[in-house]
Amino acid sequence: MGVGVHVEKLNAWFGATQALYDVAMDVPANHATAVIGPSGCGKSTFVRCLNRMHETVRDARLEGRVRIGSMEVYGNGTSAVEVRRRVGMVFQKPNPFPSMSIYDNVAAGLKLNGFHNRRVLDEVVERSLHMAALWDEVKDSLKKKSGASLSGGQQQRLCIARALAVQPEVMLMDEPASALDPISTSKIEELIFQLKEQYTIVIVTHNMQQAARVAEYTGFFLMGKLIEFDKTEKIFTNPSDKRTEDYITGRFG
């Protein structure tokens, strides 16, 4: 089951440049929450702070508090590896491991953490690929073909399956459909719909229709600040901030 994400006074920097200012947000469990805003507004940085990917960038730094379920993400005893095991991530560009078969791609999270029980792995791989709606397309070439041999849309679903296989509680998606064609995009959106029954989903998107379609909650970022966070319906029909209204009506961005 998914857990909620609680963010408090989150500030993030790249070197001397501040990317996030005092962001506070309560992401509800088992719902999809969209993060929208113009390019460079900090929305990717925001989700990368939730699973401690932000700190992998050189000179990147951060202050504030993030709690996922009962886990203090930046607590003293919490390791980044532990956080990332519980918070899955799907990236903007599909990034399957090119040297691994489809099967090994999905099993990678478990195998690389020292889990080798074949029967369980087989089960997890099949279940994850089913959930990612990819099983029927790849079941005959699981171990024969490389993950990189699939089409772009298939690769992205493979990456979703790979993230699901480690059974995270929260799933972060950083513009997961922005590099895909409309049909693959709608497949991914359908998937998000099903996944939120079991997971908490935070999805960054450039596409406001997409946010309206898949997410119950939406946060609007502008220049590193969270301007408004509310029910998606409210954001798109009756935003309380003028800047949100300007953005969603296409006056800038």
Next chain:
Amino acid sequence: MPNDLITPKADAPERSPSQQRLLDFRRKLTDRLATGFAALMAVLVIAPLLAVFSYLVLRGVGSLNLAFFTHLPVPVGEQGGGVANAIVGSAMILGIASLIGVPWGIGAGIYLAEYGRGSFATLLRFTADVLNGVPSIVIGIVAYALVVLTQKHFSALSGGVALGIMMIPTITRATEEVLLLVPLTVREAAWGLGVSRWRATLSVTLRTASAGVITAVMLAFARIAGETAPLLFTAFGNQFWNFNPNQPTAALPLQIFTYAISPFDEWHRLAWAGALVLIALIVGAVAAVRLVASRGMMQGAS
């Protein structure tokens, strides 16, 4: 349609059919010339290699027989004999060199690519480049001072140390280069799964770059396999069988050297045959590693 690119646009100057034909002919001619030039260069690269190899076959193949591979060298005047002990000795020395050079070189390459920042990394890169240019005889002297003088006797071990040191810079720099070619997104995918940094580096980044790393190792191996100078006062050579890495040991390049500088025609023939065998063994080893490595590759992996 690629044709759209070369058909004139609406605002391009009008051309008569004959002008157009001339233009087409010029384009085709340029294309042929460029292709021909590239082909010529390719031939020029392969030609010396083929010339060396065919000359070796011509001069050496006559002295090749089963005994050459199974017998010990014989004294001057006696017929027959072989270089079996030198083949075994070379394998032993190259094995020791690889045990030293491959993990060391790959490890340093990983450090430079994944963690190497700041002045220490710059120093390391500079040192590797300088080491790459140090004459092999100097490396031999280093191994002599480090191993031979300490142990007070020549050995396969000291030869392996000399050749192993020579492998390190080539492998280090090439490993760094190919690891840096692996996109950051692939590393991020592994980190995002909760895979620890060292695990991600070994099982994802290094594995993704494995074809390039193998090429680097084979290049370094081929380069040292024919080295003679560093072995002169380390492995030293041996007229008899030796399987003890801590004793003076025969090596093919040394044996070829001994035969080649001798005044005897029979020994000259043996030197040619030895050179042929050395080249064939190197080509065979490189091809075998490539074959085994390519089996592990996935269909469609890029």
